[in-house]
Amino acid sequence: MKTHVILKQIQRTFNFLASGRLAVVLLAVLAVLLGVFLLVPQFGAKDFTALNIWVETNGVLGRLARALGLVDVQHSWLLFGTYGLLFVNLLFCMIRRFRRIMGSFYLPTMPPDVSALWLHRRLETAGNGIEHVTDIARRKGYRTLVTGSTVYGLRGRFAKLGHWIFHVSFLVILAGGMWVAAAPEVFRGTVGVGEGEPFDLYRAPFLATNIPVSRELQSLRFKMEEIDVSTEGEAVRRFEARVSTPEGRQTVIGINRPFRKRPYQVLLTGFGYMPGWAVVNPRGRMVRGAWIKMVPFPQSLEDSFSIGPETSTVNVRFFPDYHIDGKEIRTLSYALKKPKFEARILWRGEQVFEGLLAPGQRVDLGDGRQFFFLKDIRKYGMLDVMREQGHEIIFTGLVIMVLGILIRYAMIRKEIMVRVGPESLHLYGRSEILMNLFAEEFDQLAKELDKTGPSPRKGGD
Secondary structure, three states: OHHHHHHHHHHHHHHHHOOHHHHHHHHHHHHHHHHHHHHOOOOOOOOHHHHHHHHHHHHHHHHHHHHOOOOOHHHOHHHHHHHHHHHHHHHHHHHHOHHHHHHOOOOOOOOOOOOOOOEEEEEOOOOOOHHHHHHHHHHOOOEEEEEOOEEEEEEOOOHHHHHHHHHHHHHHHHHHHHHHHOOOOOOEEEEEEEOOOEOOHHHOHHHHOOOOOOHHHHOOOOEEEEEEEEEEOOEEEEEEEEEEOOOOOEEEEOOOOOEEEOOEEEEEEEEEEEEEEEEEOOOOOEEEEEEOOOOOEOOOOEEEEEOOOOOOEEEEEEEOEEEEEOOEEEEOOOOOOEOEEEEEEEEOOEEEEEEEEOOOOEEEOOOOOEEEEEEEEEEEEEEEEEEOOOHHHHHHHHHHHHHHHHHHHHOOOEEEEEEEOOOOEEEEEEEOOOHHHHHHHHHHHHHHHOOOOOOOEEOOO
16 A cells, blocks of 8 residues: 555656646746846856945845855856756656657557548549559558558658657756856956967966866966967958967967867957067166057057056057058058057156157166167967856757757658548548648649549548
């Protein structure tokens, strides 16, 4: 008795988890979470300080939103749980319908009942026996079943396989979503790396937060060899970088060509110019100098920096391809053809220069020291570093989904049934989808059985 009660309870639980009602509720919860994602400010793991400010500003609601994970929905336990229950719901539903799907791959032992949904034609013809009708159906690609005076034909019996694969793709996508939501480290950081420089993990801004540096991230090492920029006038058509790894492998990265070191990927999202400057003493020895990473493309190439004692600064605009258009100074392109600097130099609080400087041209600072920009102007790339856990699983699910759709429409399930009488025969047919196209095929089949029959119509006997 106890065993019977336990089995009955298991059956009830299974039916509940496989029910359509649960699926509707879970989809509604998912829609609400997506709405929260759009309406409530989302803070990644690197925005720890900004998150605290937002929570304190919004009081109880802010603390509740953080406790429920609504300030980072993509990686919240609510989204993980919703994905998990949807996964179980879909899996149990597929298990419950497995026998029915498998049964559709075979011919039935008896022809199905004809309903008003079947196309019908009554042919006034004699001499079309069972063998003749069966031969025509087989030539059309139908597998046939003959019972008495009835010929049943089935084509596209594996069409349900497309349904099955399509639902499997959702299982894979949900598994990928759970993997993304369960990511132990979630961040996105940006760092500028110049030509000839190694990727320096400790310059990435996300290290200023409370995120631990994993061994995988520490192993993300490469050197920026060269940045190639293709321009057409003032428009930048393409920019990509060639990097080398400690193992000696070289690869090209760009805005759509990431450098991958699982589970991380690095994208080149922008570039800028990195001119060098120096201050020399009366003996010509450099006392100060550095490379400056100017604001990257597509913004203006402007920057300011300190060159010595307090209140000693340089405000500079850089023109890679200098040109004067009337009174306006602009750059013709982002290629290094005619580089010039428009600079304003303050030394110990006093302005000592304002105007245009060519690379290598020196400015006297007033105490025997001189300032100049180096002739070697390098480029640097803005690298976007992110963790990509679960994205490949989701992409695989999308590929499986496309495969299921192709199979679904390449193998359309079609059925015909012919009831042969002594002086006439009744032809029935139906298609699971695209009935209008099937009607044309049905008409051609009828013409082969009887050249003078009426147009097909819906109805039973």
